[in-house]
Amino acid sequence: MSSISELSQSKEYLSFRSSVPLRVIVVDSNDKKGWRVYDCGPKIIKCPLVCLPPVSGTADVFFKQALSLSAKGIRVISVEAPVYWNVKEWCEGFKKLLDNLGLDQVHLFGASLGGYLAQKFAEYTSNYPRVASLILCNTFNDTSIFNSHESAALYWLLPALVLKRLIMGNFRPNKEDYNMMEAAEFMGEKLESLTQIELASRLTLNCLRGYVEAHKLKDIPITIIDVFDEYALSSVVREELYKCYPEAKIANLKSGGNFPYLSRCQEINLHLQIHLRQFDNNDLSPANMPLFNRC
Template sequence: MEEIKVSPDYNWFRSTVSLKRIIVDDDDSKVWSLYDAGPKSIRCPIILLPPVSGTAEVFFQQVLALSGWGYRVISLQYPVYWDLLEFCDGFRKLLDHLQLDKVHLFGASLGGFLAQKFAERTHKSPRVHSLILCNAFSDTSVFNQTWTANSFWLMPGFMLKKIVLGNFARGPVDPKMADAIDFMVDRLESLSQSELASRLTLNCRNSYVEPHKIKDVAVTIIDVFDQSALSYEAKEEMYKLYPEARRAHLKTGGNFPYLSRSAEVNLYIQIHLRQFHGTRYAAIDPAMVSAEEQEVQKAWRTDGRDGDTEEDQWASALDPSQP
């Protein structure tokens, strides 16, 4: 159970990237916790939003890898918010505090849903330049718990944890997936009753994404085929909502591929972000991008090419089923 917690990478992350706590609401009990790594000169970083059971630490592999490649990456842990509009307002205030006009969002499960809702909420004055949705959903009804959503705040912590654990993979899994599950269980144990109850409320209260409001946002969908908590129907609905989205498929990895298949997920994130190199929305230090690559990216944007770009070929190399 301690494999990830005692790993050199995790220990290096904890010793080199400082945890910051920021209050942006009038209620000083609402504290955003975040890790901010990479060049602070980047004004359009990628921000990582965790699932119900996650904390900011669950993306430590992404923080280490992406910042090492020259990207600015911020991993968040949200305060207690019981309402989607309240969350979106708090997140907007956080971006204002960090002086970030637009950002790229990577969201896992609930984090992906919140990322979509924030993009939708701010569509008249866009704050989201692109989305990477990992095992994400667009309609809370997929969990069949909308009728209990308003009672989560009453439940004791052990009952809430039992609800969350019921969605974790069962049966035999490979060692990396087992380590990922154990690490997420440890992170789940660190959450208070109010943190967990509020997240489950956001996760299950009746709500859905209105894709027409974010049709101009570039989207990549990362899905895992094996032992995911999401149903096939939920995944298909995501594809219907975002027909132009790039699809990144992992054959294995479970619910937490950013831990169990971090190298593949990091590569897909890099592929997604490369389309913005050389623009004001680049999440990477320009010094880390070769002049040749910048010229290629500029040519693709100028020509408006939708064919097999280098990113598409790279993705196909990872997944032969990629079109």
């Protein structure tokens, strides 16, 4: 993959980077551990949509959602965590970030690892709910699918090149689909920008033994977005997620690969709007007016 992708030079991406400032918010005692945050849309909204990226992603991989949805009056915040070595620390850090931003509750859109962490945060805050709803994309609820619990303790020792190869092996873009190839190249570029310690911590979170206590999420509205074509997770993983959330709404895309929020952004954005419409005209709305008036 090229070091500079076409998508990162597109007018849309350059517009996003020039119009939406990157904030680094430190929430821990270690002043080097800052969350990277892009905040789009009306700041008066106190229950925004917050996007959580996959292992290979940075906060700006959701730029297509941020630009499109914020233009419809929806507040969209895309975040990238600093280095954390276990899920509890990540959840504590994310809670502090929401406190810093003055957000009591949020809607979470998570892809792959981001989707798993979104579920774990909803579980972590179940006694004092901070998650208004979940949109889970190409994700999982049990890390046993990776069969890498023993390896997780060693990732911090491995060189960045080895870690990147471990992740790149799961990309497998459809070479006949331009949008999927473009998305994979863009994500490859983002992967290259991550340091060894960032990659090691993310892979550790991804593979440490853990699962979601789904019964603690039974009152949270959930939409599951999956693609029917080949991507990093198996159909068995998808079915297990469905079983955990029998009341969830299912949104299936015919294709889209590992990164449908880039390769099939219009479809993803539509499903996000449909999911969020149920919160129109109440305190949990992420928009400053009903979404059906914005489509």
